[in-house]
Amino acid sequence: MKLFAVADLHLGFAANREALAEIQPRPEDWLILAGDVGETSNHLRLAFESLLPKFKKLVWVPGNHELWAVSGRDAEPGARALRGEERYLAFVELCREYGVLTPEDDYPLIAVDGGLLRLVPMFLLYDYSFRPADVAEEDALAWARAGGVRCADEQFLAAEPFASRSQWCRKRCEETEARLAALGEDDAPRVLVNHWPLREELARPPRIPRFSLWCGTTRTRDWHARFKAGAVVSGHLHMPSSRIIDGVRFEEVSFGYPKQWRGRRAPDDALRRIMV
Template identity: 80%
Template sequence: MRLFAVADLHLGFAANRDALAEIKPRPDDWLILAGDVGETIRHMRLAFDALSPKFRRLVWVPGNHELWAVAGRDDEPGKPALRGEERYLAFVDLCREYGVLTPEDDYPLIDVEGTMARLVPMFLLYDYTFRPPGIADADALAWAREGGVRCADEQFLSPHPHASRAAWCRSLCEATEARLLGLGEEEAPRILVNHWPLREELAKPPRIPRFSLWCGTRKTEDWHRRYNAAAVVSGHLHMPSSRVIDGVRFEEVSFGYPKQWQGRRAPDDALRRIVV
């Protein structure tokens, strides 16, 4: 089978919802949804209802938008929005309803066009370490604001019950590392999937470089080497690209907001074929 990936579908936009119909069926293949499918359970159902019949299997990892707890946007009006870890696990439950693979499931060994590979969907978040060495942790947000950069995560992404987003990130990284180490020294290469890029050099949007603060953690800088990756898949930056670092292919597979794709490429062309 072939493996495809796309991120940042942002189904809060009507044009992006309409674009789902233009994605061609690939009934023998798998599709990775690398975060920011949308912001509500309804958005996720729209994606799964549209894409599950077109692919053999879907794989999902969360982005920051799924984790936003915005009053009035969730599917049960009058009830407070789920926050933090509880919100993430509600999306995991929805994925299980549809048979969609998540970071909470076993990492499957799959045949990708004749090569066996271990697919590793991850949820790692960020910890504000993608910043210059001279900027202290306590000054990181002020440094970003001085560059005219703010992130809605500071208002909408709760780390509950963790003390902070950085603390949640640390816990997620430690748990994921333990699982990766538990795989042992198998020969099969890994396909690492995370919404946020694993390396700082990949997390600097040219127009807003200080947005890097919300783009990952230095803890994962060498994971592509340490954990035998053949490919690393991410989104978040809305800058689709393919780069090779240390012999490993890094695929940024964002679709993006309507203004970023309309008139530039067809929705089906946003699906990136992942090879190992």
């Protein structure tokens, strides 16, 4: 069995929906969907119904776009847009309807490329800590705006029932850290999967470096070393890359918006094989 990953399918775009048909079947392999499949339950259903027949198992973690609560985008006309944690948990239930693995499930031990690994899907969010040391947290948004950077999360990504996204992030990190610690001396290398990158140096888009504010948390900087990662998978930045840090491979596996991939690479080529 092989393990593949892709993020940021953004199925709100017609070209990206059409691109699903170009992903080739790999019926013995697993596919990680590392967030930003789309904004609605219909986008997730479309992804699952297109990809489940092609793969043995799908794994999903949320991105910021799934968490956007935008009036009129939910499945039922006039339905109340689910917000915050309620929205996330509704998507978890949708995944379970299709048999898709989520961050709320046990971390499976799977055989990949002839060896065992522990697959760890995570949902950690961000807390504005990817900023210069001389910028206080309460000044972070003003710092980003001074660089001409804004993020739609400030309008659409509700944190309910938490007081803030930073508080939600702290809870998710504490819970996930405890689960990872509970694995103990499990000898299998882990594949850590999160939509947002785990390290700040991976979260600096060259054209808009202050977008880093919405890209992760410094809480996870050493998780790859502390928790025996063989590989770390993320998306969000729309900057596909593969880097080695402390002997661990960090894979950014974004597909991206149509203008970012059309004429540059075939949709099937966006799937990254994850090896440890």
